[in-house]
Amino acid sequence: MNSLEIKKVRGFQDIYGDNAKKYRFIVETAREVFEKYNFQEIILPYVEDVSLFIRSVGEMTDIVQKEMYVFEDRGGRRVALRPEGTASAVRAFIEERMYAKGGYHKLFYEGAMFRYERPQAGRYRQFHQIGAEIFGVDSPLSDAELIKMVKDILDRLGIEARLEINTLGDFESRKRYMDALREYLKKTKDTLCDICKTRVKTNPLRVLDCKVEQCKQSTEDAPKITDFLPEERIERYVKLKEYLKALGIDFIENPRLVRGLDYYTDTVFEFITEKIGAQGTVAAGGRYDKLVEQLGGPPTPALGFAAGIERLMLLIDKVPSENLLTVVIPLTDEFNLTALKLSSLMRERGMKTELLLKAGSLKSKMKLANRFGARFVVFVSERPELKDMETGEQEVFETAEDIVDVLEKRVLV
RNA sequence: GAGGGUGUAGCUCAGUCGGCAGAGCACAAGGUUGUGGCCCUUGGGGUCGCGGGUUCAAGUCCCGUCACCCUCCCCA
Known part of the structure; x- marks a missing residue:
């Protein structure tokens, strides 16, 4: 820092x-x-x-x-x-x-x-x-x-x-109630906590809500709003x-x-x-x-x-699950364009798609895919491949478009 | 407004009696000749919150200050 x-x-x-x-x-x-x-x-x-x-x-x-x-x-x-x-x-x-x-x-x-x-x-x-x-x-x-x-x-x-x-x-009966409550609290004032002693004047209703045990006890017989x-x-x-x-x-x-x-x-x-x-x-x-x-x-x-x-x-530990993610990885820079178009097509078809944007070794790209929580990875090359990250299975396809048809069924619910 | 706790690597945190700045995770490279998680090796990383004081020597002790967390108060 x-x-x-x-x-x-x-x-x-x-x-x-x-x-x-x-x-x-x-x-x-x-x-x-x-x-x-x-x-x-x-x-x-x-x-x-x-x-x-x-x-x-x-x-x-x-x-x-x-x-x-x-x-x-x-x-x-x-x-x-x-x-x-x-x-x-x-x-x-x-x-x-x-x-x-x-x-x-x-x-x-x-x-x-x-x-x-x-x-x-x-x-x-x-x-x-x-x-x-x-x-x-x-x-x-x-x-x-x-x-x-x-x-x-x-x-x-x-x-x-x-x-x-x-x-x-x-408001009218509450005011009458608060007067009565104040009277009652004045009598028991010595048994109240320090904060409540000041609340008798400023906000007597709050005394009833106090968490201190002695206050709870000494207000047990206090007048009730419903009586007013x-x-x-x-x-x-x-x-x-x-x-x-x-x-x-x-x-x-x-x-x-x-x-x-x-x-x-x-x-x-x-x-x-x-x-x-x-x-x-x-x-x-x-x-x-x-x-x-x-x-x-x-x-x-x-x-x-x-x-x-x-x-x-x-109070919420998990939000309901979302669509499965596919990460598209061009194997080398020469496939960037194909990968770009493929990702675009996948999104048009409604698939949640991450085109892997960061350069680096394939290993580091796979690590990223893993961290994104990818369920599928598409390797873009002459012979594009689809990998299921859960089972580890991998299939080879003729064209990138062929993959889209297959993926669609697996990814969309 | 009052009380308590914590500030050390990007993150989580050790650091003994004041004596060379540490670990795990993360990151990078490799082990594995383009393939993730688990494992191993190596590497890069620091204004020890900030300011002052004591001391031969301060992450460590003292004073101040700021931030964060928790509690009271209050509220959703």
Whole structure:
């Protein structure tokens, strides 16, 4: 490594090789599932007005307070690299007047998010999410269907994660609940861990989520959110659970599950795994019935989810196999032209083909072919030969074109 | 923002008490007279993260700094 070498910025990463394959596999799988559920893609900007996130994610949240990439552009606008997708989707829903068409809208998106955090396993400053939002539906049917859709994606990726759900109710009863919780926590404050002592003020719901054993114990008898919700909210929650059971989806009710973004109402859920270190939440979402209104749109119930692609990647060990590879090797330079044309023909016929571009001994070329994972090698000379790298068998042909016909049957499924 | 760990060849990592800079993998050539994987031989490869200090002598000890990894926090 010399002093001219420039390295990637902290918290950013290059995704290449097998990781790029996993990335694509995840995005394509999700896309197929979204398609089945009749969601429409929306490609959103990476840069937004800062106030969009302040007013949606929440002014006091960590994301807004200390994790956003905020800067002023040359026109003096205060902008931010998006730290999450929902805010932009809602902004677009309003700004593009999607509600004017009536009915309801189902959108999905994919792409990079940016948060200035300390990097760690499964956590980067630029990370990637797939996500989906449903605008204009109130029914718990939509909650159930969204959760089922996430589960479908995870299933098709071969990823196991447990589902935890909770309800946060409406803002009014949540506020009453938080007051009561704060009162309760003040009494037990001495038994809480240091971090939680400060959380009593800033974010009492988080205390319930604390991993420290003493905190878990001393909050065992803490008031429960469900005791503060009006009957209709409870009924809604019961309905959702009914639907999930009907769909055969296992879930754990976790009354301590809270989410870090301010906009959630009623349903929240997380898919969690223990297999990838401390950052185990792999997909999460919930309902946000007031957000569209808060951002200047007409009152519109809505819900959505997002999944972290990097974290999903950690849970995938292999992507489904691809087409078999054939490597074309000209034996000497005088056969370069023939090999070039042959490779071109093979690709036209749909075969995955590597024309061996590097000069060197035949031995070194064979080594390369082997490393590329070639199943077949074609030696191009007066009498072209086809070698099966697995069996070692070798056949001689009259012309290069003859080989193509034979290969086609063996390579293409 | 707080804590812990690690920086030595392209990669993974040894390096004892401070005393000549090492191994495996990878790469190149050959063993094999154009044929891969396994094996053998030979070869090319180093700002020991960076800066300073102690010392006759520093990869090794001390101070600083940067980067990466992990954890808390927070989140997907």
